[in-house]
Amino acid sequence: MKPQSSTSDMTGVQRAAVLLLSLGEADAAEVLKHMAAKEVQKLGLAMATMSGVTREQVLGVMDDFKGELERQTSLGVGADDYIRNVLIQALGADKAGGLIDRILLGRNTTGLDTLKWMDPRAIYDLVRNEHPQIIAIVLSHLDSDQAAETLQLMPERTRADVLLRIATLDGIPPNALNELNEIMERQFAGNQNLKSSNVGGIKVAANILNFMDSGQDQSILGAINKVDQQLGQRIQDLMFVFDDLVDLDDRELQIVLREVNGERLGIALRGADTKVRDKITKNMSQRAAEILVEDMEARGPVRLSDVEAAQKEILAIVRRLSDEGAIALSGGAAEELV
Template structure:
């Protein structure tokens, strides 16, 4: 849990915030240009919340950064190769391709990527009167939480149609991507215009459903079930809900807890069953667990909607860590080969 008091260990995002604040506005701005909207939002929010950062903590962040850069990049020697390999390992060949072009070849954010920087309501307005299949491709392309926010701006009938189309998507041909570029009056860079792109599918639909507000999610799931019961069951099986954290191994839970604010955890656990609470307590020090139990008792009644928001925030952290390869969702019992 994030805590910037003296003697406490800074989280990774706090270290990034401290480093950027140490660089000055101009240099920090140049670095932020190469980050995605989610990263910019997380770091910006952390900057605003930082307090009581001690001088020795700042010095340690800078020292650690210099050591890391010196060891891995030679301070610019062969940096292009390092960046290419790092991005391919982190994101995979397909996702890394356009990002490498933008960073190393001086490109800019274009096409569908532009939508990731826009407010959800604005994106909804952009695609509101487009063909439902175009809407589904756009929704599939965006991050699940943003996609869920965009869907909230449509009525129930349109939401159902889009989610069903997302679930049915597999690949998008170049002509369809070009049509989207025409709509946005942009052009894709790199090789995206010469090959089909894997996008959408039932897992994407399930990921989007995870971020939809609970009451809307229930209505939408019932509507999907009315159309195709097997599809609804498959989506339900693929959805990752708060109780699924019970299946994450202890090391994974500890990694998640380091990224979660105390208040968020308290709210999330107010609506959790005893097994889930015990799972969290058992992965904290005795002192931290006792303090959390006291905080839970002192919190008093909270709205169900607040609990759901907090739980979804923790699930978003878990998915991000899983996507980065830092944890495994579903526990550590998977066979090794």
């Protein structure tokens, strides 16, 4: 992380990382054990990449947290509201959501949720002999990038079948979901207290395809189009690829760029359309744009896999900002205005 001028320049994840690094190993571990796998991964990455943080910034994060605790009181305020407000102020809305659910709603890790802690290879080994419908339900419960990595390990003939089933999932009967969860519970600790059966759908399928390697996404879409062309088009419409950044308005793109590491941006732009490069540099300060171009010119050849990985990282940021409502995505097949 580049040095920040003040705590106001930090994201919620970065402030949380500074706070946990300041707590010490034992207390930080006590906080992390209450978080979901994806939350721990994001926060752990932020903690691992922290650099150039000044003493003033650490004190600023502490003061913000202490000030919020002093301003809030449980007297005259519902306990739920108090806990929710403190956690959001401390961790940011993005990181606090899952922790709030577990504290206020009493949610515990289920057998299916435990899969989120596993490596995609291990998940594949666990489900590879299951019926494609079971695989579809399992992948629908994973985060999109983890589901995509798992799907990539499957035989080509299986990928399209599984994704087609994910796109056409429209809720799972509670008894069926409990039965599947019981299968997972035989392998992992947890409970069967499932709260929701709303898994799958076209958006989930599109998100998973967004994380597939270049070429594999179009191969799967082609196979789906042969079975159901209308469904394939609906999935395509909801996909958002790196070159679609040109469709963001200037304000939204600037919001994205504030969250993107400059070095990763330079690598990602190696495989981007010229229009995307021009749009991005136009929305940077003149000096920042010059540095970006200089770094790209000075860097030697970059492997295609590295370019695609950098693009996926940026697309993950774009999708997170979209989910938070900070920006609006129209998908890869946005209508042209005439």
